[in-house]
Amino acid sequence: MILSAKMNKGTNHLSVVHFVALLIVILLACSNVTLMVEAQKYKPNGGIKAMLTINDFEKGGSGGGPSECSGKYYDNSIPAVALSTGWYSKGRHCLENINIYANNGMSTQAMVVDECDTSRGCKANIVDASEAVWKALGVSEKDPKWGLMDIFWSD
Structure with missing residues (x-):
């Protein structure tokens, strides 16, 4: 200079x-x-591979009773998830946010509010999510992936 x-x-x-x-x-x-x-x-190296499914956490919805974590129902506009029994680990993740990474390059956070009980038919690799999670991941109801999609998740 x-x-x-x-x-x-x-x-x-x-x-x-x-x-x-x-x-x-x-x-x-x-x-x-x-x-x-x-x-x-970013897909974390330490992320856990899972299947994202859709759940209705509202009272009177198809999701069943209130959440295991709080005993409350959650509006489907709230990013909420239920984890398979093993990952739920007797409530270890209750009311904590997890990171969800979709194969389309999008990611979001959602609060763990419930267990997807493997003794009642839930598979061991499920993250059962509200509509808000799906929308945050950029998946529309018209998308063939809506309701069942490969993801990774982490704490």
Whole structure:
């Protein structure tokens, strides 16, 4: 960088410092945008492979009784899931959010509110999700994947 001879030494130093600081801020801002976009497509190495199914968590809906975790019903607009018995682990994940990664590159979080009981016909690899989870993953009701889709999930 060529600096004018008319500027005093203190001003030149300050201008260079400001320029470098501005450059760092711009680079960090660009990096954050890139990281956020990549995070949506990230499938964790430690993620657990599962089948995403659809459940109705509302009172009077087809999902059955109230949730095992809270004894409450949940509106289908709330991202809620039931985990297979082994993953449910006697309520270890109750009312915690899990990360769900779809094969279409989208991801979302959902709260564990219930158990998908394997002694009552639920398979051991199921994450049973509300409509809100499906919509957050970009899957419409017209999509052939609606109701049954391969996913990965993690804590």
